[in-house]
Each structure stands twice: as C-alpha cells, then as structure tokens.
Amino acid sequence: MEEEEEEEVEEEEAHAEVLEFWQEGLARLVRDPLLCDLPAQVTPEEISSQVALEYGQAMTVRVRRADAPEAPLPVVVVQNASVLDLKRALRRFVQLRQEREGGIQHISWRYLWRTYCLTFGGEKLTDDRKKLREYGIRNRDEVTFVKKIRK
Template structure:
C-alpha cells in the first residue's frame, strides 16, 4: 500500500475526506478518496491519479488520454450530471461511499 493510500484512509477515518466509487463498464469500481469540499475538477484529477495507481498495481501499460475522456464523458450521480468543474461535489449531494458513473456527453445540435 502506498503512502498516499494510507494518508487518504486516515483522512476518511477522521472525517476530513470521503470515499467515492467510480463505476466502470466491465471493470470493478474504482475507489477514489477526495476532501469533503472538493470541486468537480479536483475529483477528476483524483480519478486520474487513482487510476494510474490502479494500473501500476495491475501491471497495465495502457495510456489513457484524460483530455479525451473529459471531452467525451461527464461524471453522473443519480440524475445529476457533474458538468461544472468549479462546483463543489457537495452541491450535487455526493457524500461518503456514493457511486458515480460515466455518462456520454450529448452532441450539441448545429444550428
């Protein structure tokens, strides 16, 4: 276990951080630890960081373009789309041990 994981777990125990699960198609959910008052942007950075740690553990060398992921998908919680990067995740009602999923962005119709 890495030092970052241990620090994150301690922060969760002290109520300073929350654990969020990211549901992925055909893959086990990814557990991400973020501060309680994190923004959507900070959550996205944490997802990328935790996924890279997950890849190191599994020995995967697949390169992920996070710019492409965030341009193509939004995070979704219940019926809410987390589309404002500067908004606090608490504004969407996200709390400890909630599960988020990826939702494909809809193309804007050309006028």
C-alpha cells in the same frame, strides 16, 4: 577518482538501506487493521487518504462506468472536494492501479473528459469548480461515468 567512486557506492548502499527500511515500515503499517485494505506497494498518499477517511476528513466516492459491469472504483477525496478534485483523484487512482497491474500505459485524459462526463442522480457534473456536496454527493455515493451525447 577512486575515492569518488567509493563515495558513490556508499551513497547507493545507504540509499538502498533507507529504501528497504522505509518499505518494511510501510509493510508493518499496512498490517494495521485501519490500513489493511491498502495494497502491499502502498504510497504515502494512500496512507494519508486512509487516515483522513478514518478521521472524517475525507470521503469515498465510488465511480462506475455506465457500460461496464465491474465493481465501481473507490476514489478518496477530501470532504469539501470539487468536481475537478474528484477527476484528479480518479486519474491518480487509475494511474496507481495501472502501475500495479500493468495494462494500458497511457490514457488521454483530455480526450476522455471531452468525450465522457460524470453524473450523479441523473445530473451531469459539468462545473469543475462546484463542490461535490453542492450536487448532493456524500460519502460512499456512486457517480457514473457516461458518454456525452452530441447535440
């Protein structure tokens, strides 16, 4: 029994060492000029997105709430992303930001997409399967988050 407990303690210590090593490595990566815009508690997903941006494999779509003066959210998606990909990336962006800053812990995305929609150039992005480029959306373009008008 004691032997099993010692093994568990050793595994926990080994895990803690690997985790610390991983975090130190990420911290060094984030100091790189290419990745300096990333937060200190960066995820591997965010690093991949930043590298994809640098190589032209991804683009930043800025998402702004129509009724809010704050700066738009810079959401990274692959070049051939669909509207659904943008919605998923926006959800992930908001979740990561909430984890880091605290605040509202749960957002009903189902309700949100029933009540709001994204628009670009006055056109609603209603077809989730349609590619962003089909709507004319390019790197650094801004889409707006607006409340749907009931008929």
